[in-house]
Amino acid sequence: MRSTRATAAVERLKERSGNEHYAMVRTGDESFYLVxxxxxxxxxxxxxxxxxxxxxxxxxAFGPQKPRKATKSDLAFEKQLIKK
Incomplete structure (x- = not known):
């Protein structure tokens, strides 16, 4: 099993949180945990x-999330949804 997705997710978490000390641990039974x-x-x-x-x-889902980029049309659509 490849752990590239897990490694990339931890790297994105480090960027979002500003904490360079997060690390992924891979166990012998192919499970992962965060330290x-x-x-x-x-x-x-x-x-x-x-x-x-x-x-x-x-x-x-862990740690701070990046704010979502929204266009003017996205904001107008959300505003219409709230009105209904």
Whole structure:
């Protein structure tokens, strides 16, 4: 099983959060978990062991999210939806 998707998700999390100490750990049974290797103290385990797809979904939802880009037409459409 390839862990490229998981690695990319952790890299995006590092960019979003500004915390370069997040790391992915891959176990022998092909599950993954997220740790915070902050310089002070021992590593903090952030997630439980998850299969690849669930791990990627967890990392995407974890931490601050990037604001969504919206065009003028998107905003107008959302405004119309709220009126109804």
């Amino acid at each position: 915070d290797n902050s310089p002070e103290g021992e590593p903090l385990v952030v997630s439980e062991r998850l299969p690849l797809d669930e791990f990627v979904a967890f990392v995407k």
